[in-house]
Structure formats: structure tokens, C-alpha cells
Amino acid sequence: MKAIRxxxxxxxxxxxxxxxxxxxxxxxxxxxxxxATAITRTEFEWYxxxxxxxxxxxxxxxxxxxxxxxxxxxxxxxxxxxxxxDRIYGLSDWFIxxxxxxxxxxxxxxxxxxxxxxxxxxxxxxxISALTAWQALIDHAHLQAGxxxxxxxxxxxxxxxxxxxxxxxNAQVIATASVANIDFVKALGADEVVDYQVTPFETVxxxxxxxxxxxxxxxxxxxxxxxxxxxxxxxxxxDAEGAKEQRVRDAFFIVEPNRNQLMDLARLIDTDVIRPxxxxxxxxxxxxxxxxxxxVRGKNxxxxxxx
Numbered sequence: 037m038k039a040i041r042x043x044x045x046x047x048x049x050x051x052x053x054x055x056x057x058x059x060x061x062x063x064x065x066x067x068x069x070x071x072a073t074a075i076t077r078t079e080f081e082w083y084x085x086x087x088x089x090x091x092x093x094x095x096x097x098x099x100x101x102x103x104x105x106x107x108x109x110x111x112x113x114x115x116x117x118x119x120x121x122d123r124i125y126g127l128s129d130w131f132i133x134x135x136x137x138x139x140x141x142x143x144x145x146x147x148x149x150x151x152x153x154x155x156x157x158x159x160x161x162x163x164i165s166a167l168t169a170w171q172a173l174i175d176h177a178h179l180q181a182g183x184x185x186x187x188x189x190x191x192x193x194x195x196x197x198x199x200x201x202x203x204x205x206n207a208q209v210i211a212t213a214s215v216a217n218i219d220f221v222k223a224l225g226a227d228e229v230v231d232y233q234v235t236p237f238e239t240v241x242x243x244x245x246x247x248x249x250x251x252x253x254x255x256x257x258x259x260x261x262x263x264x265x266x267x268x269x270x271x272x273x274x275d276a277e278g279a280k281e282q283r284v285r286d287a288f289f290i291v292e293p294n295r296n297q298l299m300d301l302a303r304l305i306d307t308d309v310i311r312p313x314x315x316x317x318x319x320x321x322x323x324x325x326x327x328x329x330x331x332v333r334g335k336n337x338x339x340x341x342x343x
Contacts (some may be wrong), residue, residue, distance in 0.1 A: 076335075138341065170201060179205050188247070213232070246270070319339060
């Protein structure tokens, strides 16, 4: 199969395009023919990218990309609930080779039927970002109708889903974005958008029930003061994982695969409640550019197979 691989620890400059052995589905595994995979630009910095769950060093070559849309090619002998030919989307385990290849492995619990109203390129941009937004707002923050939520980075991959999901929860949505994205974020469902480049959000926003931080650093630090007493801050910014402050570590979480939530998200997409935002689409040969080019909105996608 054709694949994008890393033969050493590095960044986009170390990505190589070429041939690798096609994986084989064993036990309860699902072999997916990948049509598209989304780009997560921080994946080079993830612990699982270069380590095993036990703390050892993962062997090279390593394939990135842990969300995808595609078609089931084969299933292992113990696999249940998935059929060859199913059009699916979802995630693969963080510690195994991913979907920047013509084929990847996953398990049934990490995938669901693809939203029928999306093509594979659009569907590939959903799993990590939409699940992160869902788990942040609903599972961790317990956002309720009528509550006030402040969403940072609202034009980004997680933020754009979070605005739509918060609107669907009938919350009052306040968002931060650059001036170029104010109208875009309002169209997603935000009631109020603060241009963070001009106005310090903490001077105009306060007494919120929930803050969703996708930015980290100083933005998160200034967000605590915007919370009402008893309010909840949830962060997915990578710098929070090793933070010294206990309240920051308590607010941080890493998204988990969830088949039921993927099915719920597909229903919301197919009923036009939420939509993914694709920044740009790249070919496998242009994978370095796909990682290096920060999307203005949403998430970049790597097209693996033509539909």
C-alpha cells in the first residue's frame, strides 16, 4: 500500500511517501480502506506518537493520522457488528499506526456508520474534533440549556463544533475569534463574538457558567476570572497536561473514542444541526504542506483515495 511514514523522530520535514506492507486484521480488528484522514498538526508532539503504552519507544516506521473516513475492507475472526463494505468513520488507537495510508486498522468500538450527507473528505474532519467538543461540553462541563458558555478559538477545528453543539443545547454562546472570522462564527450559532486581537475578552465577558479553552497559556489563565462562582473550565490545550496548577490539570482531558457518540454526531449532521468545517484538502504527495499550513478555519484533510 501507499503510505506516509516517519523513519525518525521529527516534524513535517521528516514525512516520507512510499510503499509499506498492507496491515492484516486479526482478532477483533477492522481493516479500513482509507478515503480521507484529517490533519492534526500537533501530533508530532503527542506522547503516543513515539512511545508505547508501557513507556517504551515505538518502532519505526510510524504512520500518523488517527481519524478517518473509509470503507471496511476486511474484519478479524472475532470482529462483531461490522461488515465488509460498510462505509464508516472514526478513530484508531493512539499508539498504533494511523490513517495516512491506503489502509489502517481499528476496532468496532471506535467507529460508526459515516454520516450519509457527507462525502469522505468532510467526514474525516469530524471524529476527533467533534468528539472533543461533545465530551468537553456535555460529559465534562455538563452544559445545560440557558447557561452561558465562553468558547475560545471558535473558528478552529474543536471550537467550530463546540459553538454548534452549544447552540443545539440552547446555551447562550459567547466566542472569541479574529475579526476575519466574526461573521463566520456568528453563522455557526454564536450569540456574541469578541475579537480577541482588539478587545481583552475578560473586560467584556463575565459570569459565565462554562469556559471551553482550546488555546491554553495566557488565554486560559485570564479565563478563570470570567467564570461565575461554581462555574467550570474545561481545557483541551496541550500545555495543560503538564501544568503545575492542580486546577488546570483537573480541567484537562484527552478525547476518547466513543461509538455511541459518533452515531449521535452522525444523526446531528444528517439532520443539518451541525456541519464540519474543512480548511483545505491535500493529496498524499503534499502531506508536508498539509501539516505546515495552519487552516484559517476548521481542519485540513488529506485525501487518500478518490471517491
